[in-house]
Amino acid sequence: MTHPAFSTDLSRLINPRAIALVGASERPQSIGGRTLSNLLDHSQIDGELYLVNPTKSELRGHRCWPSIASLPQTPDVAVIAVPASGVIAVMEECAARRVPFAIILTSGFGEAGAEGQRAQARLKEIAEQAGMRIYGPNCPGLTNVNARLGMTFSPSFPHDLVKGPIGLATQGGGLGRNVMQAMERGIGIGLWASTGNEVDLQVADFIHYMATAPDIKVIVTLLEGIKDGPRFLAALQCAADNGKPVIALKVGKSEYGQRAAQSHTASLTGSAEVNSAVFRQYGVIEVDDIDELVDTAWLFARAMPGEREAIGVYCSSGGTTALTADAVGTAGLTLAEFAPETTELLRSKLPDYAAIHNPVDTTAAVLSDADLVESTLGAVAADPNTGCVVTPIALDYGETTIRMAQTIIAAQQRVRSPIVPIWMSDRLGEGYRMLVEAGFAPPRSVGKAIAAIRRWTEWGRWHRSAAGRPARRLPAAVPAAQNEVRNLSELQAKALLEKAGIPLLPVAVARTREEARRIADGMGYPVVAKIASPDILHKSDIGGVRVGIADGAQLALAWDDIMASARHHKPDAAIDGLLIEKMAPGGGVELMAGVTRDPVFGHVMTFGLGGVYVEILRDVTRRLLPLSPEDAASMVREMRCFPVLDGARGRPVADVPALERLLLGVSEFVTANAERIEEMDLNPIWVGARGEGALPLDAVIVERGAA
Template sequence: MTDLTRLIHPRSIALVGASDRLHSIGERTLSNLLDHSEFDGEIFLVNPTKTEIRGQKCWPSVAALPVTPDIAVIVVPVAGVLAVAEECAGRGVPFAVVLTSGFGEAGEEGEQAQVRLKAIADAGGMRIYGPNCPGLTNVNHRLGLTFSPSFPHDLIKGPIGLATQGGGLGRNVMQAMDRGIGIGLWASTGNEVDLQVADFIHYMADAPDIKVIVTLLEGIKDGAKFVAAIQRAAANGKPVIAFKVGKSEYGQRAAQSHTASLTGSAEVNSAVFRQFGVIEVDDIDELVDTAWLFARAMPGPEDGIGIYTSSGGTAALTADAVGTRGLRLATFAPETRALLKELLPDYAAIDNPVDTTAVVLSDAQLIEKTLGAVASDPNLGCVIVPITLDYGETTIQMARTIIAAQKNCTTPIVPIWMSDRMGEGYRMLVEHGFAPPRSVGKGLSAVRRWVAYGRWKRSQSGVSAVTLTSVLPPASATRSVSELEGKRQLREAGIAVLPNALARSQEEAVAKAAAMGFPVVAKIASGQIVHKSDIGGVQVGLKTAEQVAAAWVDIMASAAHHRPDATIDGLLIEKMAPQGGVELMIGVTRDPVFGHVMTFGMGGIYVEILRDVTRRMLPIGAEDAAAMVREMRCFPLLDGARGRPRADLQALKALLLKVSAFVVANADRIEEMDLNPVWLGAEGEGALPLDAVIIERAEQKASA
């Protein structure tokens, strides 16, 4: 990854296109630099039509500057950007921040200009930030390389780093500062002709002033770079919280027209996030609430939830929100219950959730002691304090109590401001860094993400670097490997398959079936027929020579009827799988961003109906294989629920790992692979692919 230190912390800046024309981009950027930043380095103004602006000398060109700046901020009209970029590259400027629009987002001509801009930068060893971006905002060091008039208003320092592609949504997150949230660095990368969101995630993973990384993504151009960045963050113990737009067909079209990025499959993106511990959220509110909860405290070994309120209805509402999100109400320690029983009225609820009743709202010390006791309970991960209404002085006193209680414990107290009336109590909580969520649902959604990350973190025995499998352009042509050949390849890779043989005549089919022992399965063998069952090309449970002979006639007739164009090699005769077991599937596809991705789940006829599947980017490790198995909704059936025999989970995990290794070893040629069904027996019986479809790149085969 590129060292971005001189971009984030420059010693000198050239503003190319500096202007004194009110409200122009050049004037706004200059105003942010001179009036609202606290930059102690050199600022050079470049404008060939001016000798000075606001009392500062103007230089006619970058070439004329007395020193080479660390950054050139380019705000000239689009027609002049390439010439300025050539000048900067020729001068040896390390970084160019191009705020100007009219490139890849503006049609074919703009795309051509963008390609030329990248070529100029590459030739001169210069890195490009943008174009078509609002700039770079380093709040913690108060430096605004931006034309945004909002920069002077969004200057609350803090531990959150924000990396976005779109400027509007990024600014929306920045304005969460009005809730007291501190965002130390905002990079909005625009068209990403060169530097991408991933570069800034990687930088923030190492930045000492950034504790939590937030990213808004419309698309991911370089999967390998992105994965390296999120792995770096995970290795350094920094959570990455991601909001990926473009999940629907409508959203994908909008994202592509905006940034011209690959949006990718929503399922694949989510799988990669899950694999590397990225916390995916569903909207901006959840993004902000979750990020700030992490900024306040990292999840510890306990993840039980405590609820503290003075309203019975609110207690029930919040408890429901805990349960419906798969969270767990903590059981209070005996000493906590004893203290609550001693201090609260007899009619108060002292078990979790705590309902103090409204009577105690007049006694601030009593609230502080009881809330403090709950927040200090060793079985809790966090405490939820829903505040239903703004009740004047009473609510102000509640806010004071929450602030005082938090000072005496490390467990985060999460006050939830449920009222639309924003009073002094709310402002006090904001000033003291609580940034209260605005509803129980939103607050508990953030807590759910927080808890899930803690569980993921505890499940990791160590962080090992994963390198993507081959990311290649779409294949111009593919070919389907015969099932016989595919299973031979699997067998050579150490993957067990049932005995099988190709029969080219009816007599040969009967002989081969008798040799391997009944019962057997007969399948049409043709490179042009992938979905054999759909055309009546499979018969199972054949127990006699007569049944095999009859199967030959029936299958051949069916194939001739449905696919008269197909070349038929014969019948594949295969030993029948043992009775019982579960049918699963393992599939692999090549994603254009992340390379090969494995899909695993219920197989046979259920895969399309139930869609009980989970995904991982390849290669996977043992922890990934175990997680994929556990994530299936049907996992309890495999684990021996309701008296069922426990499935051979060890053999299943081993099979997932072997398939991953096989694909990685053949990454350049394998486009797709479908093992469906995979037979999984009881403990000790193993896991066997019963069908195997391998689709490979035809051009790769031709060159082999």
């Protein structure tokens, strides 16, 4: 499945039939010279290569053409390797010739100050007028390893050519090349796009392409910033629809990292919490470093997770066996309980002193018998209760370790479940090289291996649970920022919520002490009194709230106290009176739900434990709007305090279904008024026992673009 509104056909860019290299050079260390070498010496071009250089008639025995206009045919791709001062003129030639794609390797544009930004804007203008797409500028080029095509100036291209099912989309070239060089560990990367300044084509476009590309099975992305939220989400949804995992490393999580990312790419980095919430919703596997990214991606490339999640551990060192079992348990994973036939085979084959119940400790005594190790390891991997097997190798023991590597390779050929060898030694001996050449890409520690397996397992659960669900609704595009905002009064906010069908307690504003008494008498006591002012959002902070008012006399005292406190703390605030509200029943739990507008993705809901300590306790979860019923259910259950709602220590079970309905109602309200709602805060939300409902007790809404 694709999303036509956001998808772009990149097939002529990634598999071009005709390429023009503009700025081809005989100087081997220049960008044009290195790109020429990669295309002529190290690529297998299935079509025409045109060299463009107005000062040369030929280069290395190949004819040179003076301009794009002079070429005998229009190329699919123009690779531009001229100085920044000449790029715009070349782009104008490409536009006139209707070249569909331009790869601009040259730096000196959006990353280079005001003048560079103006030049970059001109590039975008030229391309849009001609219907041409730009890749770059300020990028290392495009590498299609599976087709052995390097439209790049990188001197590493000839050395990083291990074909494979992983697609890599990055913004920065250095980290991207770092991932490419994980080929030394035995992984295969079929396509690498490093998009540079993203004046036009973005990482999202290449994720979208890879989501339907037949030679790509796993998508990896390194992100410094996300410029177009809906475009990015459409790509993630397309990958999910096609059953392809997306593994992401997002830099810029800390203030330091955000500053570095912005100076590098001039992109919005976004809130780390929001980015992570969006990733969870769309099934993206978020990792924290390059090793974790590579280990996880290659495990997916070897095998997709199935319903069998339990792990088998097969080892020859007692201490290493225990270390691995601990890591499995600490990660929240499960050791498989072997089927009787597996246990019986292990008992019949292994010595009496070996541990035959998972985790298996063969002891080092059996390593000299390769057939014995292969048959027993194969039995563990073939066990019907086992989803994968880890085989930690604690040390390089020369010939013994070589035989162990051989048996792992042989055993894997007989079973479908992945065997994950862990090479723990810093000595990378022949056994390690054998595993690399066989495509195992051994993780270098038990912790890294188990982390990859945990993410593999969790994505399998997510993917199975998402099967058959309706496609997720993409959020509306984020409108341009407007400075004009206004705070609605609590009464105005609650009127909007009530109109949207969200249940509320009776509420009214009293302009005088006498009117407050009439309202409260009509509602019935107890009531709550709150200062009514559009200029005072956090009423409790200034003594602007009284709860549990039992009669008219207490209400009169509350009026005097609240008004005095408001005048003292906020002397310039406009005061409308007191808001009188029926008090919620006793008991219950106080929660909160807030909505903010993220500049990249749009409206995001934060939900969790409420009351005055929400900022301190920070027991919250987040989701991008609109919510699905599954989102609402998972938000409630992800909170650390969920056991309190679920009847912990004899408490009544809370009305969780009503709470989920409330979250969905708020989501629909905000989505229907997306242009209007800037912020929203429902705190506290009272949740009673099962059947008693969930009610917002306070409501703050900030509108944008309002008069």
